[in-house]
Amino acid sequence: MSYDLVIVGGGVHGCTAALFAARGGMKVALVERGALAREASGVNAGTLTMQMTRVALIPYALRAHAMWANAREWLGHDVGVVVCDGLSLAFTEQEAQLLSYRAGKRREAGAPIDLISGTEAKSIEPGLADGVLLAGHCRVDGFANAYLTGLAFQRALREAGVDVLEYTPATGIEREAGGFAVLTSAGPVRGKRLLLAGGVWIEPMLGWLGIRLPIKTLVNQLAVSERVQPVMRTVVGIANGLLSLKQYPHGTVVIGGGWQGIGDRERGGVELVPERLIGNARLACHAIPALRAARMVRAWAGLEAETADALPAVGPVPGIPDAYVCGSVHSGYTSGPYIARLLAEHLLGKEPSLPLFPIDRLLAPATGREGLT
Amino acid sequence: MGKVNKGAGAIADVIVAGAGPAGTNAALAAAASGLDVVLLDEQDAAGGQVWRKPLDGLNGLPETAELKAGNALRERLIASNVRFLPGRRIWSVSGQYRVDVIGADNPEFFEAPHLIAATGAHERVVPFEGWTLPGVIGLAGATTLIKSGGIVPGNRIVVAGSGPLLTAVAAGILKLGGTVAAVVDIAPLGAWLKALPALASVPSLLAQGAVWTLAIGRARVPVYRGHAVVRALGNGRLEQVVIGPVDAAGAPVAGSDAFTIDADCLCVGNGLVAGSDITRCLRAGHTYDRLRGGVVPVLDDAGRTSRAGLYACGDGYGIRGAAMAESAGVLAGLAAACDAGAISAEEMQRRAAPHRATFAARRRFSDAMAGMMALRPEQVRAIAPETVVCRCEDITRGAIDAAIAAGAKDLNQLKHFTRCGMGPCQARMCGDVVAELLAIGTGDRAALGALTMRPPLRPVPLEALLGDFSYSDIPIPEPAPL
Amino acid sequence: MRRRCEDDRESITIMVDGRPLVARAGDSVAVALGLNDILKMRSSPAAGAPRGAFCFMGVCQECAIYIDGALRQACLTRVAEGMVVELRGVP
Incomplete structure (x- = not known):
């Protein structure tokens, strides 16, 4: 049998595209080497913020934020979304300058960010430390409980009639008459169209088609406290973007911000760097002093993909009809559902409401298509 | 020692994590070979759980074999040039090798090309209704109260579960003058009889067990073999323990009569789990071994893991008991000394020989005991x-x-x-x-396999992790692209 | 819980939920509470069930309660004169 669409990669991009493509009438198979949303999509900090989003992605992130806030409507299952205020802090003059500039650019792109004083910030977030010089305040912020993503999508995809093949690693792709055969541990999965949505593994996946798209792997460290009394009620970041901090309704506080651990695409996040866990924790406690009384119970690392220009790889694969790619979206968990839905709309023949991010710009002409023959 | 942000870490030849019978012997063996050894432990004194030191200022505690063994170990440690740093909680292991600890005023770390993991096992308790009630405690926890505090954990105590800790705890309570309401052993008498020849292979340890068993008999404590706790009852704290018969596999016998024992304390445990914390965190090769207490590192005959410079010994990395932990510790310490070039391979073999012999001689006993403590799948299914x-x-x-x-x-x-x-x-x-x-x-x-293991190896108070710092100390990375 | 050996150590006073409690210097908070017949230390966060010290060796985290204002394991924390203990754990 042949599917209308075979998707390789079961993260938030692959799952969302599968969901909307199936609801649009396509027969869809989703191939995932592990369990759904267990890599970046399940282990990221869950932040749904505009203040860490790249300027070019703000229009997408705003729409995606609205989707997350209504996840029960389109996804049908709970991912623990909390919509709240977000604050980006500046403690030094230098940070204040950086914040003014960055917030201004994001505001131009449509993010409703206001610059406020430390005193005003403290009225919004009573848990804040003294010494905040300036803060970016955005009402469109919040967070999801990322580890619930896999279960929510698993149920939604089942209901939408998608054939989900978990624990089924893909090992290659063959082009054949009428489409593609994705080679997997469970045999070939055939489809008329192909979508590669493999996060940091997009690079080797495109390699199967002879396309060379370099993807850098970021190893983002994260830590979480045990349940503590309420210490904060907003999402708190810092001007340079290297802190994301929020408290979940059950009381745990997740400390993130993209401090780098050790690892790569082949081995995953193999090691956490203790000094960086300490640095990140110091930054967190500097912002929210009451956190000092909490205990850190777990820490981990998630892999984030980044293209050469740090903008997404979303669109058709040049020179290979009916093959598409979707991923490498900076702060991809925030923007992912909207961007993947755009791609699904494109596949369904609709005119996407915002442009995609075709990868032609990232392919070197001399080397990019040599594997096509 | 190194303080985070205050210079490099303290350098040593070998870091030993855990100062129980295995780790302390490893440290002593490595130091005796001329290496600079740092020995870290969370407790205030060496000895681990099994040879735990009584609190200072307590008098009249029973002179047990374990107390004597622990005191001897502690004296050897004091006489050595091992740098023993108690009161340190290890929260991170990384690199080749770096060990981060809390416990002093500021977070510290140590670095050495050789790391010996000897962090000890923890207890398995197969859940039953009411096991979360205050007054229900672990068997291993009870041994701690008895040994270090001279404390009986209740007025009327039920001792239940599996393995040698049952008799040890019951006898320990009796020796302190406490009251044991019942001993409830999941193993039928036949299982012990079957293990008897193997247990007899180490006469001193069999004799110790026999002394404990006799003490329990003399005190006319009812012993229910082939029984397990069905549920614990009480309003806010333990008041009653319901027990019932089990079959040979440990599953409750359907339709048989359970009965109730009044008690204000239940000490319960079903063997030990080898957590393999450090070797899992460092991603050495592991295998599942039910007899050895779970997912344990693959080790050579001297405790070398699949990672160069990383060694493991003691019950935390494969349940064998204190009697073998000592030998395993010495072997790991010698292996590190040999790999560091402090002693030749021949010298290592020469010094290792008696310990290998002990290891071999006690293996049968150790396996029989580990077998009594191993997880019973039918008990979990129930x-x-x-x-x-x-x-x-x-x-x-x-x-x-x-x-x-x-x-x-x-x-x-x-x-x-x-x-x-x-x-x-x-x-x-x-x-x-x-x-x-x-x-x-x-x-x-x-x-x-096992859950992915990462730092923090134990929960760490952020306060302790932070130490003294000012905002400008934080090495904030470059901002992400706009 | 009862101590069945001689104890030469000095008596000190800790405050438990605002009430003074006599303890012996050198004991852990968990032991000091147990010797005063306080077994329930906190309620579990999800079910609100009573909980007390279980493993007495720092593993199970059942005795993590607020000591001098921060969550600490009562079995690993030594009593100190004037120490403030609150019989509550994670919320």
Whole structure:
């Protein structure tokens, strides 16, 4: 049998595209080497913020934020979304300058960010430390409980009639008459169209088609406290973007911000760097002093993909009809559902409401298509 | 020692993590070979749980063999040039090798090309209804109270579970003048008789067990063999223990009569789990070994792991008991000394020979004991749906089964579906049992492996982790692109 | 819980939920509470069930309660004169 669409990669991009493509009438198979949303999509900090989003992605992130806030409507299952205020802090003059500039650019792109004083910030977030010089305040912020993503999508995809093949690693792709055969541990999965949505593994996946798209792997460290009394009620970041901090309704506080651990695409996040866990924790406690009384119970690392220009790889694969790619979206968990839905709309023949991010710009002409023959 | 942000870490030739019988012997052996050894432990004194030091200022504690062994070990340590640093909680191991600790005023770290992991085992308690009630405590915990504090944990105590700790705890309570209401052993008498020849292979240890058993008999304590706790009852604290017969596999016998014993304390345990914390964190090669207490590192005959410079010994990395932990520790210490070039391979073999002999001579005894303590799958299968399995998050057997039915196929995924293992015990209390529950469906416990282990190895108060710092100390990385 | 050996150590006073409690210097908070017949230390966060010290060796985290304002393990924390203990754990 042949599917209308075979998707390789079961993260938030692959799952969302599968969901909307199936609801649009396509027969869809989703191939995932592990369990759904267990890599970046399940282990990221869950932040749904505009203040860490790249300027070019703000229009997408705003729409995606609205989707997350209504996840029960389109996804049908709970991912623990909390919509709240977000604050980006500046403690030094230098940070204040950086914040003014960055917030201004994001505001131009449509993010409703206001610059406020430390005193005003403290009225919004009573848990804040003294010494905040300036803060970016955005009402469109919040967070999801990322580890619930896999279960929510698993149920939604089942209901939408998608054939989900978990624990089924893909090992290659063959082009054949009428489409593609994705080679997997469970045999070939055939489809008329192909979508590669493999996060940091997009690079080797495109390699199967002879396309060379370099993807850098970021190893983002994260830590979480045990349940503590309420210490904060907003999402708190810092001007340079290297802190994301929020408290979940059950009381745990997740400390993130993209401090780098050790690892790569082949081995995953193999090691956490203790000094960086300490640095990140110091930054967190500097912002929210009451956190000092909490205990850190777990820490981990998630892999984030980044293209050469740090903008997404979303669109058709040049020179290979009916093959598409979707991923490498900076702060991809925030923007992912909207961007993947755009791609699904494109596949369904609709005119996407915002442009995609075709990868032609990232392919070197001399080397990019040599594997096509 | 190194302080984070205040210069490099303290350099040593060898770091030994854990100062029980295994780790202390490893440290002594390495130091005797001329190496600079740092020995770290969370407790205030060496000895581990099994040879735990009594608190200073207590008099009249029974002179036990374990106390004597512990004192001898502590004296040897004091006489050595091992740098023993007690009161240090290890929260991170990384690199080749760096060990981060809290416990002093500021976070510290140590670096050495050789790391010997000897952090000890923790107890397995197979859940039953009411096991979370105050007054229900672990068997191993009871030994700590008895040995270090001269404390009997209740007025009327039921001692239940499996393995040699049962008789040790019951006898320890009696020796302190306490009252044991009953001993409840999941193993039938036949299982002990079957193990007897193997236990007799180390006469001194068999004799110790016999002395304990005789003491229990003399005190006319009822001993229920082939029985297990069905539930613990009480209003806010333990008041009664219900026990009933089990079959040879440890499963409750359907339709048989359970009966109730009044008690204000229940000491219960079902053997030990080898957590393999450090070797798992450093991603050495591991295998599942039910007899050895879970997922344990693959070791050569001197305790070398699959990672160069990383060694493991003691019950935390494969249950063998204190009698073999000492020898295993010496062997690991000698292996590190040999690999560091401090002693030749011939010298190592010469010094290792008597310890290898001890190791071999005690293996039969050790395996028989480990067998009595190993997890009984049928006991896990019998856990009732409403029983709490994950104590931190109050997650029941029923909720775990529901997540498995919803499609959770591996341990990390089950954790995401239920929060089981996300609490502060970091799955130490429930992990082994949860893996067994998941394996009922998948049929292959070994293939499930273990939850990913990462720092912090234990919960760390952020306050202790932060130390003294100013904002300008924080090495904030470059901002992400706009 | 009862001590069945001679104890030469000095008596000190800790404050438990605002009430003074006599303890012996050198004991852990968990032991000091147990010797005063306080077994329930906190309620579990999800089910609100009573909990007390269980493993007495720093593993199970059942005795993590607020000591001098921060969550600490009562079995690993030594009593000190004037120490403020609150019988509550994670919320």
